[in-house]
Amino acid sequence: MAPRKQQQIFDTTLTMLAETGYDRLTIEGVAERSGVNKTTLYRWWPSKAALVANALIEARALEFAVPDTGSLEGDLTELASRIAALLTTSPSGDIAVAALAASAGHPELATSVRGFFADRLARERPIFERAAARGELAPDTDLMTIVDLIAGAIWLRVVFRGLPADSAFVSHIVQTVLRGICR
Amino acid sequence: MAPRKQQQIFDTTLTMLAETGYDRLTIEGVAERSGVNKTTLYRWWPSKAALVANALIEARALEFAVPDTGSLEGDLTELASRIAALLTTSPSGDIAVAALAASAGHPELATSVRGFFADRLARERPIFERAAARGELAPDTDLMTIVDLIAGAIWLRVVFRGLPADSAFVSHIVQTVLRGICR
Numbered sequence: 001m002a003p004r005k006q007q008q009i010f011d012t013t014l015t016m017l018a019e020t021g022y023d024r025l026t027i028e029g030v031a032e033r034s035g036v037n038k039t040t041l042y043r044w045w046p047s048k049a050a051l052v053a054n055a056l057i058e059a060r061a062l063e064f065a066v067p068d069t070g071s072l073e074g075d076l077t078e079l080a081s082r083i084a085a086l087l088t089t090s091p092s093g094d095i096a097v098a099a100l101a102a103s104a105g106h107p108e109l110a111t112s113v114r115g116f117f118a119d120r121l122a123r124e125r126p127i128f129e130r131a132a133a134r135g136e137l138a139p140d141t142d143l144m145t146i147v148d149l150i151a152g153a154i155w156l157r158v159v160f161r162g163l164p165a166d167s168a169f170v171s172h173i174v175q176t177v178l179r180g181i182c183r
Numbered sequence: 184m185a186p187r188k189q190q191q192i193f194d195t196t197l198t199m200l201a202e203t204g205y206d207r208l209t210i211e212g213v214a215e216r217s218g219v220n221k222t223t224l225y226r227w228w229p230s231k232a233a234l235v236a237n238a239l240i241e242a243r244a245l246e247f248a249v250p251d252t253g254s255l256e257g258d259l260t261e262l263a264s265r266i267a268a269l270l271t272t273s274p275s276g277d278i279a280v281a282a283l284a285a286s287a288g289h290p291e292l293a294t295s296v297r298g299f300f301a302d303r304l305a306r307e308r309p310i311f312e313r314a315a316a317r318g319e320l321a322p323d324t325d326l327m328t329i330v331d332l333i334a335g336a337i338w339l340r341v342v343f344r345g346l347p348a349d350s351a352f353v354s355h356i357v358q359t360v361l362r363g364i365c366r
Contacts, residue, residue: 118344157327157335177363
């Protein structure tokens with residue numbers, strides 16, 4: 001399948017997930033809306049779960065470039081700003097919340113969400129490798145915890161509390177975590 | 184209504200929320216399962232949203248006592264352990280995730296979830312007041328950010344990643360945040 005067509009299918013899948021929820025999402029519906037034969041879709045993705053899992057990781061709608069600003073603080077501040085932007089703009093914020101919401105009752109989707117977060121962590125790893133190479137970070141630093149503190153605080157503030165994550169908040173949490181990991 | 188009866192209604196409400204989701208939850212269903220006349224329920228809670236909002240804050244299922252161990256680190260470690268336990272045991276974990284999941288498509292439930300988190304922060308405030316009185320914390324410390332970092336990291340680790348939040352992880356995030364807020 002042409003990459004452009006595949007991207008369109010992924011974006012359609014996630015848009016429909018945000019609109020209708022996982023229960024009402026069907027491969028037939030995605031086929032119809034993206035103008036692709038449903039047998040073609042089934043050949044590429046044997047199940048709705050497989051399609052959503054692939055879309056979560058590959059769709060442009062949830063994409064963000066990993067920053068490279070020249071400093072760990074710069075990179076983490078930019079990363080945190082992009083996570084905040086992703087959660088507070090449409091359709092990405094609705095997609096993220098819908099995927100998480102649906103994973104509550106669907107173990108196969110929970111597996112996809114875990115895959116999404118693992119993929120994100122793998123993509124963010126160069127930030128920490130560059131920081132270690134610059135001597136800004138001990139090589140044995142626990143990256144997942146740094147990401148969980150920063151991304152978790154943004155999720156809680158934005159999605160659970162419904163409060164803004166402005167640049168002052170983003171800088172504050174990044175600086176707190178950075179002071180916290182320096183010994 | 185007798186407090187014991189009210190508690191039973193709240194617990195039934197949240198258990199059914201976790202089991203069936205918000206869409207299929209009805210005041211009639213709660214009435215039937217808790218053996219209370221539905222008109223009685225409607226007299227106390229005019230809507231499903233009002234009942235759930237009240238239940239989230241008052242139900243024993245989501246209750247946790249705010250710790251008082253004598254030190255800020257002890258209190259926050261205990262608080263974080265209790266949040267981790269709440270998210271990883273049944274039915275409280277299922278309830279928390281179901282409430283959050285349903286708030287995605289229901290603005291009135293999102294308001295209840297925000298109320299729940301605001302109520303929790305208010306209950307946690309004495310931890311920080313005692314710490315400030317002991318000289319462990321600057322009086323102008325941003326409490327919400329401390330809670331968001333700690334609770335957010337636990338949510339992300341446990342609910343989004345499906346990984347355990349063991350005592351080593353809990354201690355690690357609390358110590359990181361505490362080092363981060365000390366200047």
